[in-house]
Amino acid sequence: MSSPKLFNPGPVDVSPETFAAMSHTMIGHRGKDFEELYASLQPGLKEIFGTERPVFLSTSSAWGVMEGALRNLVKEKVLCLCCGAFSDKWLDVAKKCGYEAEAIQVEWGEAIDPEEVRKKLSEGGFDTVTLIHSETSTGVLNDLAGVAKVVKSFPDTMLIVDTVSSLSTVDVDMDANGVDVMLAGVQKALALPPGLALFAVSEAAMERSKTIPNRGYYFDFLEFAKNDAANNTPTTPCISLLFGLQFMLGQIAKEGFSARKARHARTNAMIADWAEKHGFQNFAPEGYRSLALSCFATPEDFDQATFIKELKSRYNFLINGGYGKIKGKTFRISNMGNETEDSMQELIDAMDIILEEMKG
Ligand SMILES: *Cc1c(COP(=O)(O)O)cnc(C)c1O
DSSP, rough: OOEEEOOOSHHHOOHHHHHHHTSSSOOOOHHHHHHHHHHHHHHHHHHHHSSOOOEEEEESSSSHHHHHHHHHSSSSSSEEEEEEEHHHHHHHHHHTTTTTEEEEEEOOOOOHHHHHHHHHHHHHOOEEEEEEEEEEEEEOOOOHHHHHHHHHHHHTTTEEEEEEEEEBBBBOHHHHOOOOOOOOOSSTTTOSSSSSSEEEEEEHHHHHHOOOTTOOOOOOHHHHHHHTTTTSSSOOOHHHHHHHHHHHHHHHHHHHHHHHHHOOOOOHHHHHHHHHHTTOSSOOOOBBBSEEEEEEEEEOOOOHHHHHHOOOOOOOOOBBBGGGGGGGTEEEEOOOOOOHHHHHHHHHHHHHHHHHHHTT
16 A cells, blocks of 8 residues: 555655655755755745745754754743644753753643743743743644743744645734744645755844854854855755755745745645544644644544554554654544645545444
């Protein structure tokens, strides 16, 4: 049987047209062809980031930039806003980098409360804050504008935001929100193969970076900025993926960013309606739900493993049985990337048939 269709929240399905674009003949990265490729990506990236700042291209997974941003910005002490597997791990990463790090830890499935951030920052000593916008492990979409407003009210405190599973599905508005580093990987909402991360850095964060002595080389913001001025990257980039990204940004332009966001809202609502019909409770609170994926609590009497197995073996559809400490206690369905009402309906029809049979 061929590989399953992925409704797993990342990596998601990559279209044949994207793969075709990626099979462009190879070009050298220190030449005019590459500079043109690099420059061609900027307008589309700036639109989805909501920024006038250049968007840097990192040949790494998102974690590279998540760690790199800490290494460029943290002076002494970082506050990590933790509400799920990815945000919790960011705290570990900060500690592994040798920083003093503290957390605001909420229960998985809850969102970060900006007022708690205000209280914690008021204790003093924090120079950097990390936030995950769409916590992919729980389906929670945090109040980015609310948290950013609080962080901005503390002078010289940098805000790093991960938009791995929200970028291009909803507005992230980097500049309007005053975010200092906004980053994403491409294998989730942008429906590309993994291996490329995107990030933009505020002017204030560039200035901070200049004052940080041991920020390393591979993710050095100053190296990225210097090369960006010549439409280039510090080291040899994943050129094939950049051709894929060029194609994908073209698709986004063709569809229209507003239409793309509206499509995600509609396909996400289809899954929410399906879940409500079957009595599955959303794991994320109302008003704080990602539009890129959905996470549901597994009912006590529900044989989730069989449900997922049957979906895969009979329909070749892959959904996810929970991540980290809520594995088996939740399940997740992605509507990220290229999914349409038609493709989500096929999944819903298959899930309905299996649920009906499981009732016996
Ligand atoms: C998947 C994911 C990551 C990690 O991405 P990698 O590509 O594995 O580094 C980080 N943050 C969020 C929110 C994610 O969903």
